[in-house]
Amino acid sequence: MKASMKVHIPKSLIFEILEKSKRTHLEICGILVGTEDDLNFMVKEVHFTENTLSSSIRFQIDAKEFIRIYEDSVERGLDVVGFFHSHPSSPYPSSVDEMYMSLWPNKVWLIVSSTELSYKAFIVADNRITEIEIVEN
Numbered sequence: 671m672k673a674s675m676k677v678h679i680p681k682s683l684i685f686e687i688l689e690k691s692k693r694t695h696l697e698i699c700g701i702l703v704g705t706e707d708d709l710n711f712m713v714k715e716v717h718f719t720e721n722t723l724s725s726s727i728r729f730q731i732d733a734k735e736f737i738r739i740y741e742d743s744v745e746r747g748l749d750v751v752g753f754f755h756s757h758p759s760s761p762y763p764s765s766v767d768e769m770y771m772s773l774w775p776n777k778v779w780l781i782v783s784s785t786e787l788s789y790k791a792f793i794v795a796d797n798r799i800t801e802i803e804i805v806e807n
């Protein structure tokens with residue numbers, strides 16, 4: 671269990687995601703870039719990517735954009751530490767989210783609610799979805 675894991679993210683970046691999520695009826699999505707150690711994910715950048723499904727209830731990150739951001743991050747000594755997307759409802763993983771989360775264990779899934787303007791973070795560790803603490807800095 672890694673329930674004591676935390677994700678550290680600048681307030682300004684959370685604000686940017688929430689603001690963008692409010693301005694569209696589509697789910698927004700993107701990639702969290704930073705560093706990680708055993709217990710902490712340190713988010714340093716958010717990269718907005720196109721929702722290739724153009725959907726208000728689903729999202730998909732463009733694979734080419736993902737590879738470009740991943741390679742660019744690694745070149746700069748950073749890593750893809752997770753993903754974010756918005757929901758027009760509560761910020762809890764949907765059953766579709768759960769399926770994709772299980773394919774990307776040990777990555778942060780930040781979900782923001784474009785209607786409640788709330789947000790939560792989850793990881794899959796040992797095949798279980800666990801909410802982790804968000805530390806805003």
Ligand SMILES: [Zn+2]
Nearest residue numbers: 757763764767
């Ligand atoms: Zn979702």
